[in-house]
Amino acid sequence: MAKLKDTSNIINKSLIHSDRIWADPNVPSREDILSAIRKSEIIVKSEIASIFFIKNDITLSGIDKRLLAMxxxxxITIDDNLIRENKRTKFIYGQIIYTKSGNGFLKQNIHKKNNLYLSPKEMMKVFHGDWVNVKKKVNSRTKKHEYIIVEVVKRSTNKLLGKISIEEGVYLCIPINNINKKIILTNASDYNLKNDYIAYVQITRQPSQQLQPLGVVTLLIGDIHDNQIENKIAIENFNIPSSFSKEAIDQSELAFSDVTEHDIKTRTDLRNLPFITIDDDNARDFDDAIYCEEIQIKDGDRTKSSYRLLVAIADVSHYVKKDSVLDKTALERGTSIYFSNEVIPMLPEKLSNDICSLLPNKDRLVLVCELLISSKFSDKEIRNNCKFYEAIINSKERLTYDKVMGVINGLNITQDILVNKNISNLRELFNILIEKRINRGAIDFNIAETQILFDKKGKISDISLRKRNDAHRIVEECMLLANTCAAHFIEKNKFECIYRIHDKPSKENIKNLKIFLSSIGINISNTLNKPKHYQNLLKFISNHSKFNILQTLLLQSLQTATYSVDNIGHFGLSFELYTHFTSPIRRYPDLVNHRIIKNILSSDGCSNLSKIKHVYTYDDLEKIADITSCYEKRALEASRYADNWLKCVFAKKFEKESFYGLISAVVNTGIFVNIDSIKIDGFIPILEITNKFKHNKGLKYIECEISNKRYQLGDSILVKINKIIIESGQIFLCIVKDYKDNNNLIA
Incomplete structure (x- = not known):
């Protein structure tokens, strides 16, 4: 780390960037003075100077003023030059929140719903995330109550990522993560810094009301205009491990890809079956392969047609041993992270893209879930007849979703007749699985996803809708079935595992959803506490003119799926038991569940289940579930951040142009608008609309109290792209005019 140099000249230059009068930077902060008092309980006033090595009369005068203010x-209390901490004063404790709009709030403990507003003057003292004590006082000028920060109890920002800005010869860092503050850089001469460089900065002086924070550059990330800079920033911002240690790479290189004689003797050999992988065009790791055949099963004197489905999943646990360097490395990531133009894998490339990837015409070790399925089998019968075993396969084709649909529609065939038959059987099986999905009442959203397209130079060229066809759904239904069977198999054998759970929607969410739907003429009689209720509602509104908006609203009313050792079922999929089993290359919980299943298989025949040594304890699994749930959220936020960055870059070419859009969300700070023609979302701050308004959370509208003009979810408006801040992922819009079908959501 670079050392802090003489900063007097830099600080003097920076005064032009401060809204406050100059203050002596040598006067110790309130936190430092309080820390000294708390160590000794009582301090003689004259001791302050020696504690902080101060001899300058001006600085001593500054200390006197600070002590009086404290x-x-x-x-504190000052009595006959004896200084004590005043423990009788009751302060309000909480965490600082900076919003994207630049406002500041104090978030109190979890039992307090209302955040306290803090003025820009107070926010000069802190960074986002700092823990502070505040007190209530009356403003002498306005006579209104306000809150002031009297002590920063705990600083949360020691380093940050920011954009370099050179203003009148002073090198500044503007934080990427929406902190409304500039940091003065004191070691700019150590680096060849330029405007728009992205750098890591170590904070060397925290902010105060009079002084801007200081910092030193410790690492240059790149230029803001570089390809994939958004990924690098997301990785740094969300503290994501992006490189593998030498030990992890060395361990992965030792993995042996050839199938051994021991593997052949101890595993089921399925290399003669025409397994196929079906993935996106740009997929590089293939952790699942499927094979389906039609068979006849005797049922008394008659035979009935059924399908034998084999879902083969890469046996990652064979190569990544529990508690090994590779295993610990995988847990540090929790999941692979998929950016639009890059993947940060959970495992080194030798494993994720080669040895553990079910590449065509390569012998690979797998863990198989085998099922018997017919239209007459109940879900219970399917689960009871499923079995798991270790096997060897040799995938015959690496297919894409479009190619599979070509085969299904007779527009394209593969060179392998058996592969074509496999696809045909999968298509027939799919019809059965979809019928079962409908019968159990699983929610089936059909929300269009966007994808970012790039030109040959790696720059964003367009944003389009991601195409989804029946081939996607064939694979999805096979994986869902294998996942729920894995959960039932583990539970039946009285082992614990990491479940994938999805709780039912909260009563408040259901209430708010019903209020809004009722306001636009859609009255719901049922309680919406079962997945089939949601599915029936989706079917009921499918022809609604604003179906896409309403469908998104239904999705937002649901809880978020997560990992847990304690099963509560999966509401959205309508499964009593569900887990993740099918993606051990890119999800750590799947790898854990593979080890548990293989532990059960190795214990087959043991009559006393209590004597079987479990590979994980309950506490182990609980910790892993919590960690991987957090890391999954981190991965989603990172990829969303990078996508928003790219969308801002794309939107730049349309700045100051006007478009029709739909209001997609309404909050008390403004409205979000979806511009379908260019596939982006923007935000209209409330002050762009009015400074006097009423926000109705239940009916999802903002109303101007002066004109009575209402802006409600689903309204069409003409907007202009007003301002774009790429590094914070913000696209600001302004209203050009309202469109004709406002307040008419009903089809």
Missing amino acids: EKDGL
């Missing part, structure tokens, strides 16, 4: 705010 006494006035109730932090």
